[in-house]
Amino acid sequence: MASKTKSPKLNNVSRAVSKAVRSYQSDKDMLIQILLDLQSMFGWLSQEVLTEVSEQLEVPITQVYQIASYYKAFSLMPRGRHIIKVCLGTACQVRGSPQLLNIISAMLNMKPHETSKDMRFTLETVNCLGCCAMGPVVVVDGMYHSKPSTPALRKIFETAK
């Protein structure tokens, strides 16, 4: 889910990576699992994090970067304080999620996959969250909203500072 954890300070990177690596007994096969843990801890994977993982796990940095750039769960850019996820699964699609994305995009003046300049919002899309009965669904900071009206959306975004 959306990470609410604040990024630990830079000097903590090494410690955080070390902890993650040790929790998988420095097993190189566990690279994806280690990166997943770090992604949820920091909210994104910075160059420092990737370099630390490469050094501590003794895996070439190219391989770490390849994994981090291939899988969708990883973000190589810092993300906003509030994460908005619009579900574009088929069920939501049929029930009007493209319109919902369109509305949110217009209201916040942001394109999908963008982070606002003030780092307030990141607008993401996801493929199916498995709650198709509620579609179209938008998740803001882990809270699910089923087919929100325009006034409801305005309220949600206003309260997210």
Added chain:
Amino acid sequence: MGNQRLSSAKELEELRKQILSQRRPDKPIITVCTGTACQTYGSLEIYRKLADEIKKQGLEGSVVEAKATGCHGFCEQGPVVVIFPQEICYVKVKLEDVPEIVSTTLAQGRVIERLLYEDPVTGQRIAKDPDIPFYKNQMRIVFGNNRHINPRDIDDYIALGGYSALSRALFQMTPEQVLEEIKKSNLRGRGGGGFPTGIKWETTKNAPGEPKYVIVNCDEGDPGAYMDRSLMEGNPHAVLEGLIIGAYAIGSQEGFIYVRQEYPIASENTIQAIKQAEEYGFLGGNILGSGFDFKVKVHRGAGAFVSGESSALMCAIEGKVGEPKMKYIHTAVSGIKERPSCLNNVETWANVPLIINKGAEWFNSIGTDGSKGTKIFSLVGKVNNTGLVEVPMGMTLRQLIYDIGGGIPKGKKFKAVQTGGPSGGVIPEQHLDTPIDFDELTKLGSMMGSGGTVVMDEDTCMVDTARYFISFCCEESCGKCIPCREGLRMLREILTDICEGKGQEGDIEAIEDIAEVMQDASLCALGTTAANPALTTLKYFRDEYEAHIKEKRCPAKACKALTSYYIDPEKCTACMICFKNCPTEAIHGSKGIIHWIEQEKCIKCNTCFEVCPPRFSAVRRISGEPLPPPPAPGTKVIREKKR
């Protein structure tokens, strides 16, 4: 708790007896569905409040027990609460209903009429969940236990006979006999491929090389399908038991459960289930004292649709980029670390304990000639009863959509049903009486796939649907082989152009040509099947493509570039509803002054069309014809005098 490790079949039966002796069958149990959909409707709060209220009203302990279970399947009506043993089912329960449920139903045994499900056809209230048409027409042999089980308590599973199939396999059958039973059952892979499970197991068993691996595929990537999630979350031990039995038959000592990271509850519950199974000795060394050793690890996926493909998934388990490999040799022979690896879907594994307990003959008595047993479908989209549905193979699409699904909402007209996810296709009305199984839907150009069933009505544009699936696959294509990578990119361009009114003569033929190359030359199933949605929509709805290309008209009035919104001044009552809901302030007018849409500001989000009350129906969608001019600014509503 610190459960004691069991070291024989007898000890398991003693434990079961002990668990059952502590549970009185007449004692009311109130279960709250905490599947993902119900949870988002607040079912966790309802569960907590129930537990509190039971305590407050002095019913705790021996009288009533509240239980949070996995998904019951009736997601449309969530949160769902069922009271056993009477099976009283309350739907759309709110937090404020909780005290009354406790004081009226639990304490006095009286039913609260207003919380019961109301049949939309007859208007009758139905008290028991087996009598609700949604459940009545199902056959829930795999999924049915979800409503009885707290997925975080292994004792619940054991109380229902859990792990008896494992004990039977270990002590009364040789690995060969287990394999033979699965082969005889004709069980086929539930993930979509439909490959005979027994033959897959046999291939891995006979393949040279040690160790051998067994894997659960819970990388459910098909958008609109969530049955694996609900099984893994709601009844993880059933999957685990199937996996252990499979490992015994195949001769594997190590297994993996690959769960997609979008499903955090599924991986939490699985990890918990593994821990509890280890404590009781269903996992680890010398399982139940049989001498058989088996351990299992959970591996979270990192978000890549193609990782559900067997060779790609195994790469991901090795910690590498999940790209498919050319399968000159099947993964069953050479998979993880080039060792024999048997991968089955969640639902396939969950069928195994049932077959071992009830026999291959029983399993063969359910289903069609070529497809045995049941299948879980996620029935979603434009259908009244959205949810998870388990039916015997061979039920027709019409029965599924109308008898169980309750038909199309708001009296709209059915257009098509999309099955098989991005690799599948659409099936139109004239084929609704087709029985659903692995082979019949393939004949129609679609497939059963993992069970995603998305219903579409007259408002869904078929060209846009094709564009949606193609762009989904385009983003998910790993890019390793050219036919898939470039073919999808070209298809997306053409389809987007058609949707935007830039389609040209010859586009349809180009789609067909590209699709053919992709089918012949792609590396893995993602590429060979990715064009199916385009091909089937073309096959059954060619007229919609032609309307887009030749008339620049979207018959469903869904394609943004080809549709405009217009407020009919004759019908507008200046009620301000659309005005307030418009996200871009494109609607002008005020109380008593007829509204009109400023086309330059309109983003065509459909909001005004949806919010305009049906008794006015003033907002119109116009496609393929010129837009009438707006009324003169300040035109007032002329109201008919009230009689």
